[in-house]
Amino acid sequence: MPNLSQNGCSVWVTSSTELIQTPTAVALGKFDGVHRGHQRVIQPILHKSADTERIYPTVITFLPHPQEFFTGKTRTLLTPLDEKVRQLELLGVEQLVLIPFNKELSALTPEQFVEQIIVEKLQASRISVGQDFCFGSNRSGTTRDLQVLAAKYDIPVTIVPLETHEDDLPLQKDDTRISTSLIRQTLETGNIEQANRLLGRPYTLIGTVVKGQQLGRTIGFPTANLQLPEDKFLPQKGVYAVRVSEINQPDTTLTNRWGVMNIGNRPTVNGTYPTVEVHLLDWSGDLYNKKLQIQLEKFLRSEQKFDNLEALKSQIQLDCNTARKFFNRVC
Numbered sequence: 108m109p110n111l112s113q114n115g116c117s118v119w120v121t122s123s124t125e126l127i128q129t130p131t132a133v134a135l136g137k138f139d140g141v142h143r144g145h146q147r148v149i150q151p152i153l154h155k156s157a158d159t160e161r162i163y164p165t166v167i168t169f170l171p172h173p174q175e176f177f178t179g180k181t182r183t184l185l186t187p188l189d190e191k192v193r194q195l196e197l198l199g200v201e202q203l204v205l206i207p208f209n210k211e212l213s214a215l216t217p218e219q220f221v222e223q224i225i226v227e228k229l230q231a232s233r234i235s236v237g238q239d240f241c242f243g244s245n246r247s248g249t250t251r252d253l254q255v256l257a258a259k260y261d262i263p264v265t266i267v268p269l270e271t272h273e274d275d276l277p278l279q280k281d282d283t284r285i286s287t288s289l290i291r292q293t294l295e296t297g298n299i300e301q302a303n304r305l306l307g308r309p310y311t312l313i314g315t316v317v318k319g320q321q322l323g324r325t326i327g328f329p330t331a332n333l334q335l336p337e338d339k340f341l342p343q344k345g346v347y348a349v350r351v352s353e354i355n356q357p358d359t360t361l362t363n364r365w366g367v368m369n370i371g372n373r374p375t376v377n378g379t380y381p382t383v384e385v386h387l388l389d390w391s392g393d394l395y396n397k398k399l400q401i402q403l404e405k406f407l408r409s410e411q412k413f414d415n416l417e418a419l420k421s422q423i424q425l426d427c428n429t430a431r432k433f434f435n436r437v438c
């Protein structure tokens with residue numbers, strides 16, 4: 108049973124239905140990315156001033172992802188567990204329940220799901236779902252079914268209309284819904300500003316700084332090499348302007364610092380595997396073992412193979428200048 112409370116987070120995370128804090132107000136869904144649409148679904152379960160009883164604002168999701176369970180294929184995520192918990196905490200969610208998705212659960216009828224999970228295990232006093240939510244065996248239950256079934260137990264259900272965007276996306280002319288897959292597509296093409304608009308916040312990487320080959324310092328640009336969760340979805344390879352903060356430590360010199368980041372194989376130094384490295388502007392010190400949050404703000408260029416380290420060094424200097432100009436304009 109993961110409990111990330113010790114990880115500096117106040118959200119109670121459990122995958123044991125015996126350890127759920129009840130009664131709950133629940134939002135149901137996958138919530139990968141915790142994007143603007145997800146945020147709207149979560150809004151109705153947050154504390155209302157009129158609440159007299161202690162009701163836990165709770166997000167319910169399934170582990171593994173139902174698609175992963177049925178296909179056997181692992182998926183990368185916009186928000187791996189640790190990051191999802193942090194985003195939910197920022198919204199005011201107090202509990203994340205990861206319901207084990209297995210054969211028994213997938214076989215429950217909509218009626219059984221409401222009775223056994225929503226009523227008995229979660230003791231839900233209120234439910235919120237997105238308009239396209241389906242539940243029960245073969246995804247046979249609709250949001251309308253949920254409303255009807257929950258009404259038998261006097262549980263109100265909010266059905267939240269799908270959030271849309273106003274961006275002009277050539278591939279999605281008629282479909283303006285914000286979705287996890289649209290954000291993934293946008294990140295794959297390096298359109299970070301658009302992805303950030305769809306998310307309602309910057310796309311973020313959270314990782315621990317590990318040792319590399321001690322090469323960066325020899326060209327005047329030390330870079331913190333980030334170890335990320337294995338299931339983290341990476342955007343297009345290349346160089347980005349980023350904001351960097353240390354997680355869990357109120358070290359003010361490491362809060363919201365500007366930086367440049369490279370995601371790539373480093374062809375100039377004959378790199379053989381992809382790395383994620385960040386150079387902080389106007390900062391020096393030791394970052395090893397620190398946990399950093401990197402917010403991606405602008406895609407600057409694709410990775411290139413340079414003839415020598417001098418040429419790479421000049422380009423990184425130009426990247427720093429471009430990032431500085433960008434941040435001076437937006438700040």
Ligand SMILES: Nc1ncnc2c1ncn2[C@@H]1O[C@H](COP(=O)(O)OP(=O)(O)OP(=O)(O)O)[C@@H](O)[C@H]1O
Pocket residue numbers: 316317318319320321322323324325328329330331332384385386387388389390391392393394395
């Ligand atoms: N401005 C800075 N930005 C990033 N790291 C810095 C900075 N200043 C000092 N450092 C420190 O230097 C380390 C990186 O040094 P350097 O790039 O030489 O070696 P490395 O960790 O082996 O990485 P590389 O893969 O680049 O060789 C960082 O992990 C951090 O502790």
Ligand SMILES: Cc1cc2nc3c(=O)[nH]c(=O)nc-3n(C[C@H](O)[C@H](O)[C@H](O)CO)c2cc1C
Pocket residue numbers: 319320322323324328330346367368369372373374375376384385386409410411412413419423426
């Ligand atoms: C801002 C930035 C841009 C980079 N661009 C490239 C690049 O275009 N090609 C490359 O081979 N390596 C690039 N690197 C990685 C570079 O090879 C690596 O940091 C050093 O070799 C030290 O490991 C970049 C690194 C940073 C921080």
